[in-house]
Amino acid sequence: MEKRQKIHEGKAKAVYSTDDPDRLIIDFTDTATAFDGAKRGTIHEKGRLNNLISALFFEKLAEAGIPTHYRGTLSDREMLVVPVEIVMVEMVVRNIATGSLCRRLPFIDGTELEPPLVELFYKDDSLGDPLINDDHALLMGLASREELAEMKRLSLAINDALRPYLMDAGIVLVDFKLEFGRYQGGLVLADEISPDTCRFWDASTKEKMDKDRFRKDMGKIEEAYQEIYQRLTRLKGD
Ligand code: TMP
Numbered sequence: 001m002e003k004r005q006k007i008h009e010g011k012a013k014a015v016y017s018t019d020d021p022d023r024l025i026i027d028f029t030d031t032a033t034a035f036d037g038a039k040r041g042t043i044h045e046k047g048r049l050n051n052l053i054s055a056l057f058f059e060k061l062a063e064a065g066i067p068t069h070y071r072g073t074l075s076d077r078e079m080l081v082v083p084v085e086i087v088m089v090e091m092v093v094r095n096i097a098t099g100s101l102c103r104r105l106p107f108i109d110g111t112e113l114e115p116p117l118v119e120l121f122y123k124d125d126s127l128g129d130p131l132i133n134d135d136h137a138l139l140m141g142l143a144s145r146e147e148l149a150e151m152k153r154l155s156l157a158i159n160d161a162l163r164p165y166l167m168d169a170g171i172v173l174v175d176f177k178l179e180f181g182r183y184q185g186g187l188v189l190a191d192e193i194s195p196d197t198c199r200f201w202d203a204s205t206k207e208k209m210d211k212d213r214f215r216k217d218m219g220k221i222e223e224a225y226q227e228i229y230q231r232l233t234r235l236k237g238d
C-alpha cells in the first residue's frame with residue numbers, strides 16, 4: 001500500500017490517498033481542539049491512542065454486524081479505511097444527561113436517559129454545529145428520509161454493542177458522537193470513536209476519562225486516554 005497525497009486536513013486528523021482507489025489512510029495527530037476549534041492544544045500520544053482505541057471499537061462493531069469504514073491498522077497513527085462521502089449530520093447518542101443537553105434543556109446533570117436520546121447536529125464549525133431535526137436535514141438536502149432512519153437505527157445499535165463492552169472494562173458510556181458516510185450505495189460508520197468523541201466515566205468513581213478533561217482544563221488528559229486504551233486491551237487479552 002503506497003501512501004500518496006494529503007486530500008483532506010481536519011482538526012485532529014489528515015486523510016491521504018493511496019495507490020488503491022478504494023482505500024484511504026487516516027493519520028491521527030496529537031492536535032486537540034474544542035468549542036469548534038476556538039480552543040487548541042496538544043495532547044501527547046493522543047493520535048496513537050485514538051487510532052488504536054478506534055480500531056478496537058470498529059472491530060467490536062464489525063463483530064456486531066455494523067458496517068464501518070475501517071479496514072485495518074497500518075501503524076500507531078495510521079488507519080486504513082474505505083473512501084466515503086461524509087453525511088454532514090453528526091449523530092449524538094446520550095445515555096446520561098450532561099454537557100450541552102443540560103445547558104439547553106432542564107435535564108439534571110448525571111440523570112440516566114431511558115430510552116437513550118439521539119440528537120442530530122449540522123456539521124458546520126462556522127455555525128457551531130447547531131442542533132437540528134430530521135426536517136432541517138431533509139430541507140437542507142443533507143440526507144434522505146431513509147438515510148436519517150438508518151443512521152438513527154445504526155446509532156442505537158452501536159450504543160447497544162458498545163455499552164456492555166465498555167462496562168466490562170469498568171467504563172460508563174455516557175454519550176458519544178458518530179459520523180456516517182455513503183459507500184457503495186449504503187451507509188457505513190466513519191470518522192473515529194475515541195475519548196475525543198465520547199464521554200467515558202469510570203464506573204466506580206465517575207471520574208471523567210475523555211476530552212472533557214481538556215475542555216475543562218482538568219489535567220491528567222493523556223493518563224485518561226492511556227487508561228481507556230489499557231483497560232480495553234486488557235479486556236481483549238482475557
Ligand atoms: P455535547 O454534550 O457537547 O453536545 O457533546 C455530546 C457528545 O458529542 C460528547 O460525547 C462529545 C461529543 N462531541 C464531539 O465529538 N464533537 C463535538 O464537536 C461536540 C460538540 C461533541
Ligand code: ASP
Binds near residue numbers: 215
Ligand atoms: N470537536 C469540536 C472541536 O474541535 C468540539 C469539541 O469536541 O468540544 O472544536
